[in-house]
Amino acid sequence: MFEIRIHSRGGQGGVTAARLLALAAFRDGKFATACPFYGAERRGAPVVSFVRIDDKPIKVYSQIRTPDLVVVLDTSVMDVVDVLQGLKDGGKVLLNATHGGDLKGHKTYVVDLTGIALKQNLVVAGSPILNTPVLGALAKIGIISPESAKISISEMFSDERNVRAAEAAYEELVE
Amino acid sequence: MLTIATGNKAVAAAVRQANPAVIAAYPITPQTEIVEQMAEYVTAGELKSRYIPVESEHSAMAACIGASITGVRTFTATSSHGLLYMHEMINWAAGARLPIVMANVNRALGPGWNVWAEHTDAFQERDTGWLQVFVSTVQEAYDATLMAFRIAEHNDVLLPVMVNLDGFTLSHIMQSLETVNPGDFIPPLHLPHAIDPAHPAGYGTLTGPDDYFKFRWDIERSMRDSVKVIRETEQDFADRFGRSYGMTEEYRCEDADVVVIAMGTLGKEAEVAIDLLRKEGIRAGSMRIRWLRPFPTLDLAGRDVVVIDRDYSFGFGGILAQSLKAKHRCEPYSVIAGLGGQEVTYDDIAGFIRDRKPGEEYWFGVKA
Numbered sequence: 018m019f020e021i022r023i024h025s026r027g028g029q030g031g032v033t034a035a036r037l038l039a040l041a042a043f044r045d046g047k048f049a050t051a052c053p054f055y056g057a058e059r060r061g062a063p064v065v066s067f068v069r070i071d072d073k074p075i076k077v078y079s080q081i082r083t084p085d086l087v088v089v090l091d092t093s094v095m096d097v098v099d100v101l102q103g104l105k106d107g108g109k110v111l112l113n114a115t116h117g118g119d120l121k122g123h124k125t126y127v128v129d130l131t132g133i134a135l136k137q138n139l140v141v142a143g144s145p146i147l148n149t150p151v152l153g154a155l156a157k158i159g160i161i162s163p164e165s166a167k168i169s170i171s172e173m174f175s176d177e178r179n180v181r182a183a184e185a186a187y188e189e190l191v192e
Numbered sequence: 193m194l195t196i197a198t199g200n201k202a203v204a205a206a207v208r209q210a211n212p213a214v215i216a217a218y219p220i221t222p223q224t225e226i227v228e229q230m231a232e233y234v235t236a237g238e239l240k241s242r243y244i245p246v247e248s249e250h251s252a253m254a255a256c257i258g259a260s261i262t263g264v265r266t267f268t269a270t271s272s273h274g275l276l277y278m279h280e281m282i283n284w285a286a287g288a289r290l291p292i293v294m295a296n297v298n299r300a301l302g303p304g305w306n307v308w309a310e311h312t313d314a315f316q317e318r319d320t321g322w323l324q325v326f327v328s329t330v331q332e333a334y335d336a337t338l339m340a341f342r343i344a345e346h347n348d349v350l351l352p353v354m355v356n357l358d359g360f361t362l363s364h365i366m367q368s369l370e371t372v373n374p375g376d377f378i379p380p381l382h383l384p385h386a387i388d389p390a391h392p393a394g395y396g397t398l399t400g401p402d403d404y405f406k407f408r409w410d411i412e413r414s415m416r417d418s419v420k421v422i423r424e425t426e427q428d429f430a431d432r433f434g435r436s437y438g439m440t441e442e443y444r445c446e447d448a449d450v451v452v453i454a455m456g457t458l459g460k461e462a463e464v465a466i467d468l469l470r471k472e473g474i475r476a477g478s479m480r481i482r483w484l485r486p487f488p489t490l491d492l493a494g495r496d497v498v499v500i501d502r503d504y505s506f507g508f509g510g511i512l513a514q515s516l517k518a519k520h521r522c523e524p525y526s527v528i529a530g531l532g533g534q535e536v537t538y539d540d541i542a543g544f545i546r547d548r549k550p551g552e553e554y555w556f557g558v559k560a
Contacts, residue, residue, distance in 0.1 A: 036366050039196060039366050040196050040366070043196045043368055048368060049196070049366075049367075049368070050365055050366060050367050051365065051366040052361075052364065052365040052366070053360075053364060075367070076461055076463050076464050076538075077461055077464055077538060078358075078361050078365065078457040078458075078460070079461065079535055079536065079537040080535060082537075
């Protein structure tokens with residue numbers, strides 16, 4: 018079982034990112050569950066959501082304690098949350114950032130999702146949309162196939178800029 | 193069709209296919225997604241139901257009762273405080289023998305104000321004459337909702353059915369869902385005591401002790417008969433669509449020296465704990481109780497029993513543990529866990545089983 022924890026702030030689409038990722042994994046023929054952790058959420062508060070991907074049905078409902086991959090959609094949460102907590106040895110990190118390096122020995126990928134969203138003018142209520150471009154980055158890392166990433170985005174969003182943003186993130190991901 | 197959906201959306205998909213004539217509902221977290229989806233189906237013309245937006249849950253059930261007595265299929269959904277606000281009408285629905293189907297998204301009762309999973313809300317309705325089923329996956333939420341209509345409306349039952357799913361843990365998780373073409377799986381409803389202007393009759397009039405007593409016995413007789421109807425319905429569902437669950441879902445129980453008994457999503461996560469313990473050489477099994485009413489008969493003879501209650505009766509004990517004690521004369525290790533959405537992992541469940549103390553009660557995560 019591959020376990021992914023997504024860190025974001027309320028309103029940035031972390032929950033939708035988890036759902037898109039699960040849907041894409043499902044379209045790849047895997048079993049997948051996406052579960053948001055619902056706390057006392059409000060816009061701007063740090064939130065987490067979880068995705069599990071496996072070749073067999075998933076019976077676990079509790080939160081992910083030891084993820085294989087941590088995705089950080091807003092690096093400012095790293096000031097208040099230890100995003101690496103419980104990350105497995107050999108576990109990976111994906112940051113929405115313009116530059117970076119490996120965090121505490123964990124292989125870290127960097128992609129400027131915010132810049133990509135702004136370039137595509139993917140902005141809702143003043144916030145850049147991060148949850149569709151991040152699927153492109155996850156496809157590049159190999160969590161899901163690029164085809165399923167596109168299908169998943171198209172199933173949930175009709176605006177083609179979402180797919181273009183995911184393609185850009187696929188191209189621009191830096192290891 | 194194979195897709196991916198939340199527990200709430202799975203319930204809504206099944207209700208759409210059951211095609212109720214009337215849906216009356218009031219939104220409440222974490223159930224709101226169900227009634228929103230039903231309203232969308234109706235607005236889009238995909239469902240011809242009359243959708244009655246009411247001002248309270250009490251009115252939601254009252255509207256369902258009024259519609260159901262005319263002999264049409266009805267549905268509502270609620271949770272927690274909404275369920276308790278319905279309490280008077282919930283009793284009425286069963287007493288009037290109306291096959292209403294309701295989804296209840298299990299949520300703790302305030303205060304402290306809490307929107308997360310707990311079963312005490314549904315357990316407080318256990319003596320009302322409703323059948324109650326608890327589900328553990330998105331697929332089961334869909335399947336059980338389809339089956340609920342057929343079971344409720346069966347001539348040998350004619351009692352309302354409540355489909356329970358854990359708040360957020362199941363209502364908001366996304367899992368795969370295979371929808372089916374129900375065909376004639378749910379036959380048309382024929383309510384023998386439906387209002388008929390050609391044959392006027394009194395409803396809800398004063399009833400003397402002799403007749404009242406007969407009505408109560410008749411509810412119990414139908415509750416007992418419902419076991420057979422549930423089994424037949426499950427069998428037909430399995431024959432048509434290839435999935436079955438049973439009154440109680442057993443996992444690796446054949447040679448088990450110890451069984452853990454739980455409900456809802458905890459009962460499914462318990463299966464992971466069983467796999468862990470089996471690797472350690474502990475012969476453990478899991479029994480996930482699905483039907484709270486009618487309450488199942490379990491094979492517990494000669495086994496240690498660990499019961500996880502996501503509910504409590506103050507001054508008495510875990511309701512499931514006490515029910516099993518009364519019915520099976522066992523001395524379970526009674527674990528109270530998961531109240532108000534408390535996180536309980538498969539590791540925790542394995543720990544309950546390893547460290548069991550038969551006859552004792554243990555509040556998980558609370559220092560005595």
